[in-house]
Every structure is written in structure tokens, then in C-alpha cells.
Amino acid sequence: MPGSELGQSRSDGTRLPSFYSPRPETRSTSHNDGDLDHVDFSLSVGNPATAATTEGADHDDSTPAPFAQASTPLTQPPPNSLLSPAFTPPATPGTSTPSAAGAAAPPEPRGIPVDSSIPTGGCGTKQPRLLETLPEVECIVRARIPTTTGAEMFLHLYTNNVDNKEHLAIVFGGNIRSKSLDAVREGETEMDRLVRGAYTGRLFPGRTTSGLSERAPDGQAEAGNSSANGPPLVRIHSECYTGETVWSARCDCGEQLDEAARLMSLPSNKAGGIIIYLRQEGRGIGLGEKLKAYNLQDLGSDTVEANLLLRHPADARSYGLATAMLRDLGQTEIRLLTNNPDKIRAVEGPHREIVVKERVAMVPLSWKGRGGFRAPEVEGYLKTKIEKMGHMLDMATLPR
Numbered sequence: 001m002p003g004s005e006l007g008q009s010r011s012d013g014t015r016l017p018s019f020y021s022p023r024p025e026t027r028s029t030s031h032n033d034g035d036l037d038h039v040d041f042s043l044s045v046g047n048p049a050t051a052a053t054t055e056g057a058d059h060d061d062s063t064p065a066p067f068a069q070a071s072t073p074l075t076q077p078p079p080n081s082l083l084s085p086a087f088t089p090p091a092t093p094g095t096s097t098p099s100a101a102g103a104a105a106p107p108e109p110r111g112i113p114v115d116s117s118i119p120t121g122g123c124g125t126k127q128p129r130l131l132e133t134l135p136e137v138e139c140i141v142r143a144r145i146p147t148t149t150g151a152e153m154f155l156h157l158y159t160n161n162v163d164n165k166e167h168l169a170i171v172f173g174g175n176i177r178s179k180s181l182d183a184v185r186e187g188e189t190e191m192d193r194l195v196r197g198a199y200t201g202r203l204f205p206g207r208t209t210s211g212l213s214e215r216a217p218d219g220q221a222e223a224g225n226s227s228a229n230g231p232p233l234v235r236i237h238s239e240c241y242t243g244e245t246v247w248s249a250r251c252d253c254g255e256q257l258d259e260a261a262r263l264m265s266l267p268s269n270k271a272g273g274i275i276i277y278l279r280q281e282g283r284g285i286g287l288g289e290k291l292k293a294y295n296l297q298d299l300g301s302d303t304v305e306a307n308l309l310l311r312h313p314a315d316a317r318s319y320g321l322a323t324a325m326l327r328d329l330g331q332t333e334i335r336l337l338t339n340n341p342d343k344i345r346a347v348e349g350p351h352r353e354i355v356v357k358e359r360v361a362m363v364p365l366s367w368k369g370r371g372g373f374r375a376p377e378v379e380g381y382l383k384t385k386i387e388k389m390g391h392m393l394d395m396a397t398l399p400r
């Protein structure tokens with residue numbers, strides 16, 4: 001973005017002392033921090049009324065995935081005693097990281113056009129109860145996270161005015177910026193901006209200003225906005241300690257997180273990607289209550305019945321924070337990775353502040369013969385989602 005600089009640069013070529021902190025002058029909302037993508041992929045065309053059916057194979061599955069594969073080696077295998085010998089996940093959910101490498105012929109997500117403004121638009125007819133106004137959110141810090149397979153993402157940590165949890169946005173691609181992070185704060189120095197991540201391009205030893213004028217020593221160019229690439233791929237993910245950290249085969253949450261990151265890291269995904277990671281563990285009932293629900297499930301209840309027996313709603317989540325975070329990240333149109341019709345309507349917000357242009361189905365990897373894992377628990381979990389929660393997945397495609 002020519003001419004837009006967050007900080008002051010020195011035209012005389014002299015280096016400033018490392019803690020010299022001139023006042024930032026203006027605010028920028030675009031940059032490029034190392035574009036991972038090389039191949040264009042744009043919105044599919046089609047009629048949501050005919051296209052938005054249950055999907056068993058929305059992705060092109062002809063080529064093996066470079067991420068979350070059955071063959072993915074675990075660097076630190078969990079102790080055997082923690083894992084069921086019958087249902088050990090071949091790739092432990094949450095331990096993989098997105099791959100930019102080996103993506104020569106990756107399976108690309110095939111989106112299904114949706115339109116929540118019409119009954120046949122592919123997101124059901126249920127109207128979620130939404131607050132009239134969106135919550136206020138602020139990104140307080142952002143940091144670059146290089147991942148073990150080479151893909152890079154920027155982790156954005158948010159605060160808000162409705163709860164005291166630290167919700168996160170995991171941003172792939174260099175063209176998505178947080179307005180609240182970039183906004184100049186009263187009295188802050190350039191070093192303050194660098195430390196809280198409000199800089200363009202990359203940090204490097206000796207960097208003193210946050211603006212576009214600086215270049216990394218390797219000569220990497222700073223690039224501008226590329227909204228021309230279309231809506232980014234977005235996943236709204238709810239925290240799941242069991243599925244993401246302790247290898248649970250009761251749900252596919254860890255696999256979904258890995259798969260979302262993999263899709264967003266594909267070189268063809270020029271529009272970038274955002275995983276909104278909401279701290280609403282156990283569909284909003286918290287970890288302790290979810291563990292009680294698991295015991296009830298072992299006693300014979302399904303996942304919905306277990307929640308109801310504990311006097312919780314089947315799904316206690318809300319998505320206003322996700323809508324507000326996406327707005328803060330400059331988005332008005334997205335492609336949403338989900339099977340959950342309620343999520344589509346809910347994330348659009350009370351006044352359709354965000355419009356979901358496409359839904360990209362999340363088909364379990366094992367259903368597509370691409371690794372993943374199988375267990376009676378996760379199959380029961382998915383069956384209940386389909387039968388009781390209207391999830392748009394076709395159980396008939398589950399391999400026997």
C-alpha cells in the first residue's frame with residue numbers, strides 16, 4: 001500500500017537507536033507478510049437451492065493430503081497407556097501443523113454457494129436468537145507463528161466487552177489485518193507497536209519502526225491489499241480440550257482444526273484464511289460439564305440427551321464474537337468451513353454484518369479414505385449431529 005506508513009522512516013539512511021520511538025502518524029490496514037499462495041481459487045458458481053444438499057465428498061479427494069495424514073509421524077508419541085489400542089488415531093489431532101510443502105496437487109475445498117436470505121439457500125430456516133448489537137472486540141497482540149511444516153500464521157489475541165476470555169484469530173496469508181490492532185494508541189511508542197505486533201511486513205533484529213517503509217534484510221517486499229482474491233476461507237472453531245489436546249476419539253474437533261489449517265495454507269488459497277478460535281468449550285457448557293456428559297454418554301445417552309440431562313441446552317454457543325472479530329479483520333464476505341447450518345446464520349450477525357457466500361463441508365477424513373481415524377464414539381457423535389442438529393453431512397457416505 002504505497003504511501004501509507006505506520007511509522008516514520010529516515011530518509012538520510014542513518015540507523016536509529018533500537019529504542020528510538022517516533023510517534024506513529026497514520027494507520028494502515030493492509031500489508032503482506034510473506035504470501036504463501038501462488039495459485040488462484042475463486043468462488044464456485046451455482047445455485048444454492050440445488051447445490052446445498054448434504055455432502056459426502058465436497059473436497060477433491062483424488063490426491064492425498066499433505067497434512068493430518070495417517071502417515072504423519074508423531075514427534076512425541078503419547079504414552080501407550082493413554083490410547084485405546086483398538087481406536088488409536090493414526091495422527092493425533094492437534095499435533096499436526098499446516099503444510100505449505102508438498103502441496104503440488106492438493107485437494108482444494110469445493111464450496112457450495114449459500115444464501116441465508118432465502119429459505120432454499122442451503123442453511124436451513126432456523127433463525128438463531130441474536131443480540132441486536134455486536135460485541136466490542138479489540139485485538140491486543142499479534143505474533144507470527146512459524147509452524148513445523150513451514151506454513152506461517154499470525155495469531156491474534158482478542159479481548160471483548162462480554163466475557164473475560166481470550167478468544168483468538170489464527171490468520172493465514174499476509175493480507176488480512178486487524179483494525180483494532182493497527183489503530184494508534186495514545187502515548188505509545190514505535191517499540192510498543194512492534195512488541196504488540198502492530199507492524200507491517202516482518203520483524204528483524206534492529207527494526208525500529210512499524211511502517212511499510214522498512215524492508216527485511218533479505219529484501220522481502222511488502223505488498224498491499226489483495227481483496228481481489230475473493231472472500232477468505234473461514235472456520236469458526238469452538239475450543240475442545242479433549243479433541244485437540246488429549247487425543248479424544250469421541251469427536252473430530254482436532255481433525256477439523258488441522259484440516260482447516262491445511263486448507264488455508266494451500267498455495268492456491270490466495271484469499272487467505274481465518275480460524276476464529278472461540279473459548280466455548282463443550283459447545284459452551286465448559287470442560288467439567290462436558291466430562292459429565294461423556295460419562296452420561298458411556299451410560300447410554302447420545303450427545304444431545306447428555307446435555308439436556310445436565311440441564312444445559314443441546315448447544316449453548318453464540319457467535320457474535322466471531323462476527324465482531326471477522327469485522328475487525330476487515331471481512332464482510334466469507335467462505336465458511338462447516339456442516340452446521342445454525343453456524344452460518346449465526347455468524348452473519350443481526351444485520352448480516354458478514355455474508356457467508358459459500359459453505360465448504362467438513363467431511364471426516366476417514367469417510368473420504370484419507371487417513372483420519374474411526375471409533376464408535378465419533379461415529380455416534382456425528383450421527384447425533386446429523387439426526388438431531390441438522391448437520392449437512394450424509395451418513396450414507398460413511399464407509400462400512
Ligand SMILES: Nc1nc2c(ncn2[C@@H]2O[C@H](COP(=O)(O)OP(=O)(O)OP(=O)(O)O)[C@@H](O)[C@H]2O)c(=O)[nH]1
Nearest residue numbers: 237238239240251280281282283293303338339340
Ligand atoms: N457438550 C458437548 N460438547 C461436545 C461434545 N463433543 C464435542 N463437543 C464440543 O463441540 C464443539 C465442537 O463443535 P464445532 O467443531 O464448532 O462443530 P459444530 O458447530 O458442531 O459443526 P461444524 O462446524 O460442522 O464442525 C467443541 O466446543 C467441543 O468441545 C459432547 O459430546 N458434548
